[in-house]
Amino acid sequence: MESRADRSITTSAEVELDDIAKRFGATEVLHGVSLRVEPGQFICLLGPSGCGKTTLLRILAGLAEPDRGRVLIRGRDVTRTPAYARRIGLVFQNYALFPHMTVRDNVAFGLDARGIRGATAAERIEKALTLLQLVGLERRYPRQLSGGQQQRVALARALVLEPDVLLLDEPLSNLDARLRQEVRDQIRAVQRALGITTVFVTHDQEEALTLADRIVVLRAGAIVQSGAPLEVYRAPRDLFVANFLGDANVLRGRVRRAGSSAVFVTEHGLELPVDAAASDGAAVLIVRPEAIVLDRDRGAVRGLAGSVESVTYRGPTIDLRVTLEGGERLRVLETLPGREDTRVAQRVRVRWSERDAVVLPAEAS
Amino acid sequence: MIRAWLLLLPAVVFLGIFFGVPIALVAVTSFIAKGGGLALDQYRRFMLDGFYRSFLTESILVSVVTTAACVVLSFPVAYQLARARSGVRGVFLTLLIAPLMVGDVVRGYGWLVALGDFGVVNQALMWLGVVEKPVRLIFTPTGVVLGLVEVLLPFMVLPLAAAIGGIPAELEEAARSLGARHARVFRKVVLPLSLPGLAAGVVIVFALSMGSFAIPLFLGGVKVNMVGPLIFQQATLTVDGPFAAAVSCVLFATSLLLLIAYAWVGTALRGEPGGR
Numbered sequence: 151m152e153s154r155a156d157r158s159i160t161t162s163a164e165v166e167l168d169d170i171a172k173r174f175g176a177t178e179v180l181h182g183v184s185l186r187v188e189p190g191q192f193i194c195l196l197g198p199s200g201c202g203k204t205t206l207l208r209i210l211a212g213l214a215e216p217d218r219g220r221v222l223i224r225g226r227d228v229t230r231t232p233a234y235a236r237r238i239g240l241v242f243q244n245y246a247l248f249p250h251m252t253v254r255d256n257v258a259f260g261l262d263a264r265g266i267r268g269a270t271a272a273e274r275i276e277k278a279l280t281l282l283q284l285v286g287l288e289r290r291y292p293r294q295l296s297g298g299q300q301q302r303v304a305l306a307r308a309l310v311l312e313p314d315v316l317l318l319d320e321p322l323s324n325l326d327a328r329l330r331q332e333v334r335d336q337i338r339a340v341q342r343a344l345g346i347t348t349v350f351v352t353h354d355q356e357e358a359l360t361l362a363d364r365i366v367v368l369r370a371g372a373i374v375q376s377g378a379p380l381e382v383y384r385a386p387r388d389l390f391v392a393n394f395l396g397d398a399n400v401l402r403g404r405v406r407r408a409g410s411s412a413v414f415v416t417e418h419g420l421e422l423p424v425d426a427a428a429s430d431g432a433a434v435l436i437v438r439p440e441a442i443v444l445d446r447d448r449g450a451v452r453g454l455a456g457s458v459e460s461v462t463y464r465g466p467t468i469d470l471r472v473t474l475e476g477g478e479r480l481r482v483l484e485t486l487p488g489r490e491d492t493r494v495a496q497r498v499r500v501r502w503s504e505r506d507a508v509v510l511p512a513e514a515s
Numbered sequence: 516m517i518r519a520w521l522l523l524l525p526a527v528v529f530l531g532i533f534f535g536v537p538i539a540l541v542a543v544t545s546f547i548a549k550g551g552g553l554a555l556d557q558y559r560r561f562m563l564d565g566f567y568r569s570f571l572t573e574s575i576l577v578s579v580v581t582t583a584a585c586v587v588l589s590f591p592v593a594y595q596l597a598r599a600r601s602g603v604r605g606v607f608l609t610l611l612i613a614p615l616m617v618g619d620v621v622r623g624y625g626w627l628v629a630l631g632d633f634g635v636v637n638q639a640l641m642w643l644g645v646v647e648k649p650v651r652l653i654f655t656p657t658g659v660v661l662g663l664v665e666v667l668l669p670f671m672v673l674p675l676a677a678a679i680g681g682i683p684a685e686l687e688e689a690a691r692s693l694g695a696r697h698a699r700v701f702r703k704v705v706l707p708l709s710l711p712g713l714a715a716g717v718v719i720v721f722a723l724s725m726g727s728f729a730i731p732l733f734l735g736g737v738k739v740n741m742v743g744p745l746i747f748q749q750a751t752l753t754v755d756g757p758f759a760a761a762v763s764c765v766l767f768a769t770s771l772l773l774l775i776a777y778a779w780v781g782t783a784l785r786g787e788p789g790g791r
Contacts, residue, residue: 213688233691240692246685250707259703260693311693 163222164189164347165210165315170219172205179205180371182219187315192341192348194358197368198394203351206368207319210349212236223314234263239308239346243320245300247292253303254279254288260311278310281340298329305340316341316348322357334361355395359383367391383438385508392436392508399442399480401435405509414509418476420454424509432512439483441506444470445499446492453501456480461492468492472500538767545760557761570740571765577656577731577741578724581663585671585720586713588664593675593712594705598684611669619666623733626662627653630734654738662730667723671716678712679705711784718777722770742766 163186172180179202187193195203208214210221212233221229228236247256257278261271279285282302292300301321308316321337322330338361341348352358358365359379366376367390375387386392389400403416405428414422414435422435445453456474463469468489470482480500548554561567596607614622629635630652637649652658682705690700728743735741742762749759 211688211692213691233688234694234696236692238692240689242685242689244683244685246683246689248686248690248704259690259695263690263694263696263699307689307693 163187164191164224165349166220166222167206167210168220168222170206170209170216170221172202172209172214172216178371180209180216183368183371183373184219185366185373185376187347187349189347190345191363192338192350192361193364193366194362195349195351195366195368196353196355196358196394198353200370201368202371203353203368204319207317207349207351210315211238211240211317213240237311237314239311239313239316241301241304241308241316241318241321243323245292245304245324247300247303247307249292252289252291253284253295256292256303257307257310260307264311274310278306281309281343282306282336296329297325298333301325301333302336305337309340309344309346314347316346318348318350320352321350322352323354337361359395365395367394384506386436388510389434389436397439397481397483398436399439401437401478402512403433403435404512405430405433414507416476416478418474418478420474420476420478422454422507423504424507425504428509429511434510434512436508436510437480437502437506439469439481441502442480442482442500443502444472444482444484444489444492445501446496447499448497450499453499455497455499458492458494458496458498461494463490472498474500541760541763544757545764547757547760557758558765560758561761561765567745567762570742570745570762573656573740574725574742575769577659577663577739578721580656581660581667581724582671582717582721584660584664585668586717588668589671589675589716592668593672593679593709596672596676597679597682611672614665615669619727619729620733622666623662623729626658626665626730627733630658630661653734654736656735656739658734659731659739659741662734663724663727666727666730667720670719670723674712674715674719675709676712678709678715682708711781714777714780714784718773721773725769726766 165185165187167183167185170180170183171178179200183202183206185193185206195206197203205214209216212228212231212235216229219229220227223236223238248259251259254275257275258271261267261274266274279288282305284299284302284306287295287299287303292303295303304321318337322334325333334357337350350357350361362379364376365379365382367374367382369390375382375391382391383395386395386398389398392398392400401414401416401422403414403420405424406413406415407428407430410426412424412426412428414424414428414433416422416435424435443453454474454476456472459471459473459479461468461470463486466486468484468486470484470492472480472482474480482500545557546553546555548556561571592611596604596611599607627634631637632649632651632653634652636652637646640646640650641648652661686704686708687700690704695703726743727741728747731739731741732744732747735744742765746759746762746766749755749762
């Protein structure tokens with residue numbers, strides 16, 4: 151991790167959003183969002199629909215104007231620069247390919263608009279088509295292509311211009327599951343190969359976790375948390391982030407400090423030792439389903455006693471619901487094989503490592 | 516499948532009786548020779564007599580200019596109409612269609628008053644000092660074109676707006692993000708994708724203009740020769756049925772040719788894999 155001071159000396163951010171606000175009619179959809187994207191970084195704007203992530207992307211692209219704040223690309227203030235004069239590559243959810251042009255003409259469009267023609271253009275088009283494995287499809291029209299191919303054309307069309315920033319607006323959501331993974335990996339590979347700074351908008355946590363160098367979680371027009379995928383996943387700042395990035399077991403109760411240690415007392419009176427840094431008062435304890443260890447040994451004494459309520463096999467994993475003696479219900483995710491003999495109503499004990507539990511003050515929920 | 520076709524029957528029967536039969540009658544009448552019997556006399560007279568032929572050429576000229584003016588004027592209107600928010604679009608549409616509620620006789624008279632030597636337009640021009648004497652507007656082709664453009668504009672705007680409405684706004688945004696300024700976005704994206712609507716508008720406006728009657732009568736008088744008033748004059752004043760029928764058939768054939776051309780262009784556009 152480089153320090154903040156280092157960054158400000160060595161580089162200006164590739165993309166910088168400074169206090170961006172935007173309202174549509176009576177509703178403010180962005181309330182002063184600030185964001186820095188470092189050169190070559192792949193960041194995901196993650197949030198539910200209506201959180202303002204697409205609006206933020208449109209402001210970056212120059213397709214919408216912010217009411218307040220500044221947009222800087224490579225240190226240049228482009229807040230009032232129209233889209234055509236920004237050096238950005240934009241990929242839409244519906245690809246937005248020109249239906250009356252062939253693959254090649256689609257890819258050539260931006261070059262032509264910038265006055266790049268002839269041999270130089272042909273060379274760059276060839277390069278882009280090769281990079282995205284579109285060679286042989288040059289003369290096809292968009293409607294003659296599969297969804298995955300269309301998305302690759304959209305990427306080629308944007309990348310052929312060698313933009314400063316690549317912006318992608320939910321580019322995978324119109325593809326079926328198998329194709330989605332394929333195109334996802336392709337986007338990541340191309341991004342790495344070119345080292346292009348990328349902003350990717352999605353509502354899919356798995357996409358964000360697998361693609362991003364940094365995840366920026368948005369909610370109701372503001373950034374809730376920003377950080378490396380694992381960091382955001384393991385240490386969510388609030389319940390919203392915890393629930394939005396994967397599944398979370400949430401226990402309500404309060405933290406009681408005793409000397410140098412602290413315990414979390416659930417509503418049903420169970421006492422769980424927690425990280426000593428937790429402060430007194432009403433709190434929630436969050437633990438991921440896969441962080442819970444299930445002990446099936448009859449003689450086991452460690453952990454919380456409970457019984458299995460339901461068992462669902464999901465191929466590589468097994469998904470269990472466990473009811474604790476206090477009445478709390480937990481979801482547990484275990485990896486197969488070796489767990490196939492779990493039965494409903496089986497007596498078990500559950501435990502987890504203290505560092506896998508996140509304790510948040512109740513108001514953060 | 517057959518039942519669905521049966522539903523078309525009433526309309527087909529109606530059109531057959533009230534459109535097909537009269538057309539056939541007119542067609543037959545047009546071949547009646549002076550002394551009886553069938554011949555191409557009427558057509559020969561219309562096409563070979565310079566005076567009568569001028570009605571056809573002048574009609575075509577006025578219609579071409581009218582159609583061209585409608586295309587140029589319609590694009591911005593149709594674009595705004597197609598891209599407006601739905602509430603605004605409603606108001607817009609009402610304003611566009613409202614003039615159609617007033618027949619073109621009323622509007623023809625209105626234009627006559629406005630464009631006359633001492634009409635509003637000339638008064639204004641003289642007051643502004645643009646001209647010293649009144650400009651001749653009525654009974655000129657310019658006057659007729661003015662009137663026709665006003666009457667026919669909605670028939671160009673509506674199909675064009677429908678076509679533009681079918682172009683996702685994202686395509687324009689994509690074009691802009693790729694470095695295209697407005698003119699290029701229009702030329703490379705909006706224009707080619709709205710061609711089917713444009714073609715439909717051209718056919719409708721040209722055909723309506725060729726067959727127009729009230730506007731040429733009011734604004735052209737006896738100075739502008741157009742086919743519509745000629746047919747009326749031959750059929751009711753001169754009572755030359757066969758000749759009126761022949762002119763009608765020429766007019767009908769012109770429109771039909773245009774329609775065939777449109778269908779052909781339409782298939783060509785669709786035949787190309789990118790056409791929509």
